[in-house]
Amino acid sequence: MVFIEYRSTCYSSDGSIKYVFDVPAKGFHQSLHKKFKKGERKSGIESAFFNIPNREDNKPEYVLCLSSQAGCVYNCFICANMFDSFYGCLSLDEINEQMGMTLSRDGNLEKILSEDAVEYAFMAMGEPLYGNNVIKAIQKHEPYVADTRFSLSTIGAPGTIDRLTNSDLPYPIRLELSLHFPNDKLRRQWLIHDELFFKKDPELTISTMLDEAEKYAQKHPGKITLNYVLIDGINNMEHNIDEILKILEGRSDIFYVKVMWPNITSSSVFSWGETGSLKQSKRYSPNKFKERLQEKGIPATLFKSKGTDIAAGCGMMTTRFRGKRGIVHAEELRIPQADPSKLGF
């Protein structure tokens, strides 16, 4: 049975591969004020296959990055899905088919078989804990290789991490939380750009998210990542480090901060160098920010996305720029890269 339709493949100069698929749009689209009937309109989803050797903690070197929604219900300003992009959650069948179609191309299945290990990361388009389909897909997954792991990054809406904690999970699932901002006020300004979610969920706060994550870690041991993309003059200052220290105060040492290099299509990079009123503040580059966190006793790493030249990096996958059908190489896409010299590093 065909649930999604292959559209194109994009090859990065660093070996990463991105796949674009068409899926039927479904549900209610906010900006179009329209509910789509089955088959009435198509939308796009994207997945990617990454080879990341020598990962810490013996994590699998092959990673399939998968979408959970067409667009995203949350429209965060740090993400290419930032404006009314949502065309519905993927069904269980669509998730499975996306995984199968990604593995069936470019010898990807053979690659994971050769290592006998793989990580499926629900970190492409969409919030994976919105609804139950991702959890169900994990529960029903038939493994191709012995070392099969999952990971997902979530905005941490109240009750969603608890739901994951209380589910039967047949595979290890590594949790990443989209912290990105050190206080609830900034989070409300930059993430989940729909007030409705905050009205419905007044508990949509950093402390609720961390409380639920701690409960998850008690049941499923392992470190929990706090993703933090730097936005110059907004969240990369000394007092932001103190705020992070405060929100982690008294928490167990299960969390570490992943300082993320900004990618060009996440709006984060637009702010670099344009924050005149904040020029007096001490602002840090991603590497320096990571070092300052470590100096203050907060475990931290620096992360640079792969596949940025094909818009497969963090925050770059979107339904909007689906490209033409067929094979596309990075040089044809001409996606601008975050240029360190322009970012003042």
Ligand code: SF4
């Ligand atoms: S950052 Fe995540 S939750 Fe926010 S719009 Fe992008 S995919 Fe959705």
